[in-house]
Amino acid sequence: MKRFILFGAPGSGKGTMGEFIQRDFGYVRISTGDILRSEIEQGSADGRRARGHMESGGLVPDELVIELVRRRLGRDDLDGGYVMDGYPRTLAQAEALSAVPCASEKAIAIDVEEDEAVDRLLSRLTCRECGAIYNLRNKPPRTAGVCDLCGGVVERRSDDNEQAVRQRFRVYAERTLPVIGYYDLKGVLSRVDGRGAAAPVYGRVKELIS
Numbered sequence: 001m002k003r004f005i006l007f008g009a010p011g012s013g014k015g016t017m018g019e020f021i022q023r024d025f026g027y028v029r030i031s032t033g034d035i036l037r038s039e040i041e042q043g044s045a046d047g048r049r050a051r052g053h054m055e056s057g058g059l060v061p062d063e064l065v066i067e068l069v070r071r072r073l074g075r076d077d078l079d080g081g082y083v084m085d086g087y088p089r090t091l092a093q094a095e096a097l098s099a100v101p102c103a104s105e106k107a108i109a110i111d112v113e114e115d116e117a118v119d120r121l122l123s124r125l126t127c128r129e130c131g132a133i134y135n136l137r138n139k140p141p142r143t144a145g146v147c148d149l150c151g152g153v154v155e156r157r158s159d160d161n162e163q164a165v166r167q168r169f170r171v172y173a174e175r176t177l178p179v180i181g182y183y184d185l186k187g188v189l190s191r192v193d194g195r196g197a198a199a200p201v202y203g204r205v206k207e208l209i210s
């Protein structure tokens with residue numbers, strides 16, 4: 001099976017790219033953020049462990065994330081290929097993933113300047129009910145503060161303030177850039193210019209997917 005790995009700082013549009021790839025190519029998007037949130041909602045022991053780390057803004061321990069991903073990759077819906085979003089974030093996670101066989105592997109890093117990423121995140125609004133994403137500048141809800149889809153309250157995520165966003169950007173630079181270097185050394189890394197609107201960025205990403 002084919003494996004794609006998306007890298008990108010907070011605000012790079014990585015999650016959106018993963019969704020587009022799933023829609024157009026049928027590769028299953030595996031988001032560790034979604035897996036962790038789902039464990040937390042179910043109230044599982046793993047979810048309870050992850051929660052404290054996530055709430056304090058730290059990274060969830062490698063052994064826990066690696067185990068959750070190992071379980072996800074063991075399911076039988078991935079024969080057509082899959083896209084990793086948010087994993088691996090550390091070298092230990094990258095090595096664990098490399099131990100999982102695949103027919104081909106491609107890593108794609110979406111590059112975006114810090115100021116543009118911060119600006120995007122600060123104008124991003126999310127529906128509290130259904131999770132729909134809006135943007136104050138180029139995709140505002142039809143009625144201010146109200147979700148077009150479900151009528152729920154649309155607001156900025158509490159962790160999307162400038163200080164927190166810049167902190168997340170720094171954590172990404174420190175922890176994840178070495179992981180990108182790992183895939184560069186492996187010879188499977190491509191870099192994509194992530195500046196500008198989602199559609200042209202996706203056009204560049206799409207050329208790398210087959």
Ligand SMILES: [Zn+2]
Pocket residue numbers: 127128129130131132147148149150151152
């Ligand atoms: Zn909604």
